Amino acid sequence: MTNNTPALHDLTVAQLATHLRERKVSAVETAQHFLTRLQANAPLGAFLDLNEEVTLAQARAADAALAAGASGTTAALLGVPIGHKDIFVTKDFVTTAGSKMLIGYRSPFDATVVTNLAQAGVVTLGKLNCDEFAMGSANENSAYGPVQNPWDRTRTPGGSSGGSAAAVAARLVPAATGTDTGGSIRQPASFCGITGIKPTYGRASRYGMVAFASSLDQAGPMARTAEDCALLLSAMCGPDPDRDSTSLEVPVEDFSRSLNESIAGLRIGVPAEFFGEGLAPDVQAAVQAALKEYEKLGAKLVPITLPRTELSIPVYYVIAPAEASSNLSRFDGVKFGHRAEKYTDLIDMYKKTRAEGFGDEVKRRIMIGAYVLSHGYYDAYYLQAQKIRRMIADDFQQAFQVCDVIAGPVAPTVAWTLGGHGNDPLADYLADIFTLPASLAGLPGMSIPVGFGAGHMPVGMQLIGNYLQEAKLLNVAHRFQQATDWHTAKPEGF
């Protein structure tokens, strides 16, 4: 390419797809470009597995479809390469879920989200690092080492989809998949200055997503723009009744359909609880400035209240571990995954396998989960948490009586330094305060870059919509990105 055409890795997904359709570049050239680039940036720690042969075979198939004249929506993503969070099982790549328990594990099938994207002609570049079983907020719980934030390599990219966020921000991939149980798409997107959306619970099939907390887990795309997220989300979602009984029976949607609609008169709810004590002034300033920008675009700010915001932390950290303790019982050394080498009998084999295979945070959650579900404590903790979860969902419905979307910070601070929270899991849990409420309610939420805070680290703003309002959310985000250029900022050296 000549000097005044942007490098392939600087193109958005939408631009790259157009280049591919116009045959300005082939899918194989594109895949090769990214493979070279991500290998050169291996020290970031973003990738856990590559398989060049498979990637290039998929790219050749995309080129053949493009040469045969594929066009329209079927070609919207044809030949675009992306990375998958290593929580989605893949038959052609190793799947570890960031755990030693699944070291070298190869699934006999692909997750539905992976299949859906492959059917849209998306090419897989590899698997992306994440916190062990998606438990964490800093990607430091991965058994395969932390990931560096490309904006400052001494800082965390966020978690649990830290590899996805870092790879997108460093332009090692045009986009990536992520999963969000309590904020794991939105928070790393915010920390790395990219755009990510967690759809309504049930929009994307959970089949083949290594389960953490099944009533909360949801897949979504991470990319540089809302427009790219809309393209990817449209391909990822859809009912999957035979394989995920909680997948919603709603038709596949084109989430790009309302991009560019005016947002004049849009009512943006601003929850008082999201701007209180604990919110760092640099984050607050960037989010307030973004809200002002929305006013310039014709939106109206409406003060609202989400009174149980603080309770979302204890509620989530009862429910998520409870579900995790049940989900993770399948890792027993018998069916798949790690098995201890030396043991005396079956019980000893279980004990040693699980002691060796799981990391500290996962063990902590299994213990908390087993405790809150146990006879005598179930009513006091688990049942109580379920009741408050319902109230949190009801609070949102109250708020949506007076506003169309809700906006606030994603996290109380910018990305902290790797190791910065030391051995204090509570510090990580508290930082989830703004993302947990929408997760507990099952609502769609996204993060868009809105500026920089301390240490020139990116700040994200969270947008939360009512159920199935992803198209609206994406439009609201897209309008902001049409008017501002925060999403185009690029970390130095990439």
Ligand code: GLN
């Ligand atoms: N930080 C939260 C946790 O540790 C959320 C993780 C997630 O969304 N997967 O559980």
